[in-house]
Amino acid sequence: MSFWKKLKSGLSKTSQTLTQGITSVFTHKKLDEETLDAFEDLLISTDMGVKTATELRDLLKKQRLHQEISEPEIKEWLAEEITKILEPVAASLTIDKKPHVVLVVGVNGAGKTTTIAKLSQQWQEEGKKVLWAAGDTFRSAAVEQLQVWGDRLNIDVCTTKSGGDAAGLAFDAFQKAVQNKANILCIDTAGRLQNKKHLMEELEKIVRVLKKAEPSAPHTVLLVLDATTGQNAIDQVKIFQEIIGINALVITKLDGTAKGGVVVALAKQFSIPIIALGVGESAEDLKSFDASDFSRALVSA
Ligand SMILES: Nc1nc2c(ncn2[C@@H]2O[C@H](COP(=O)(O)OP(=O)(O)O)[C@@H](O)[C@H]2O)c(=O)[nH]1
Ligand SMILES: [Mg+2]
Numbered sequence: 001m002s003f004w005k006k007l008k009s010g011l012s013k014t015s016q017t018l019t020q021g022i023t024s025v026f027t028h029k030k031l032d033e034e035t036l037d038a039f040e041d042l043l044i045s046t047d048m049g050v051k052t053a054t055e056l057r058d059l060l061k062k063q064r065l066h067q068e069i070s071e072p073e074i075k076e077w078l079a080e081e082i083t084k085i086l087e088p089v090a091a092s093l094t095i096d097k098k099p100h101v102v103l104v105v106g107v108n109g110a111g112k113t114t115t116i117a118k119l120s121q122q123w124q125e126e127g128k129k130v131l132w133a134a135g136d137t138f139r140s141a142a143v144e145q146l147q148v149w150g151d152r153l154n155i156d157v158c159t160t161k162s163g164g165d166a167a168g169l170a171f172d173a174f175q176k177a178v179q180n181k182a183n184i185l186c187i188d189t190a191g192r193l194q195n196k197k198h199l200m201e202e203l204e205k206i207v208r209v210l211k212k213a214e215p216s217a218p219h220t221v222l223l224v225l226d227a228t229t230g231q232n233a234i235d236q237v238k239i240f241q242e243i244i245g246i247n248a249l250v251i252t253k254l255d256g257t258a259k260g261g262v263v264v265a266l267a268k269q270f271s272i273p274i275i276a277l278g279v280g281e282s283a284e285d286l287k288s289f290d291a292s293d294f295s296r297a298l299v300s301a
Helices: 003-010 014-024 033-045 050-064 071-089 112-125 140-153 167-179 196-214 234-243 260-268 291-299
Strands: 100-105 130-135 156-158 184-189 220-226 247-252 274-278 286-288
Touching: 003 014, 003 286, 014 071, 014 291, 033 156, 033 220, 050 071, 050 156, 050 260, 071 140, 071 260, 071 291, 100 112, 100 167, 100 196, 112 130, 112 140, 112 184, 112 220, 112 247, 112 274, 112 286, 130 140, 130 167, 130 274, 140 156, 156 167, 167 184, 184 196, 196 291, 220 234, 234 260, 247 260
Parallel strands: 100 184, 100 220, 130 156, 130 184, 220 247, 247 274
Antiparallel strands: 274 286
């Protein structure tokens, strides 16, 4: 399936909600307040956030009140406005250090481990050498899961004993990455958000210890978010920002939700680069984030 088709089918739950909504909202011949209100509600229902929805409503009102507006026109307009919101955060990850350390954080089940595998496969295809550290040491299944992917992709996985010290592991993995001349070291972490203090201590310790090996590390702190959690993803960004500071986002499971508008809400609220989107479970289902492609797929414009 082509890149575009996969993105479109991945976002289909959200785009169906949006396009069916547009059909049922824009029934009056000319744009009036009632239609604008319903339009705002529709945008909110896809988790674009109240701020985005209100701003788009006000903008449409200013530009088109009492005028005729067709369905293709409104879709085109919406796609363009969403593109403008997304453009500042649509970015790819720049790998400029060797080894470049990517610390991957996020709550359990968000898609950290699969995202590491998917990103690493792409890096390998670009000829980069990758090493992993299985820093989610509390769940033995998590370590095994990484090892299964590692065997499949022929990537070495640094591990420690169950419940072992993730910071020590990260330190050792960094040394190994230097020795093996790896381009990228990806560190998986535990995501036990229910114990915020523990999580904070653990992540802080990983960063502190990594800095002993290389003061500029970690170069990327990547937060993985599950789109199906909708507005909850916004809270997760705030929490992880506070705990550790984030400079990249990946949003997964866009294929399983009508809440894909959360990508727009995240772009609007935080200026954190979104480096990729997950639209399925297999390795080719991680897509680079292009503002215009995403908006057009979302709105079916
Ligand atoms: N449908 C879908 N499933 C995903 C996506 N990303 C991850 N998953 C699934 O979500 C589940 C949790 O992912 P995992 O990487 O183990 O999460 P972690 O706990 O954060 O490491 C797994 O079953 C993955 O296959 C995605 O983009 N789409
Ligand atoms: Mg995991």
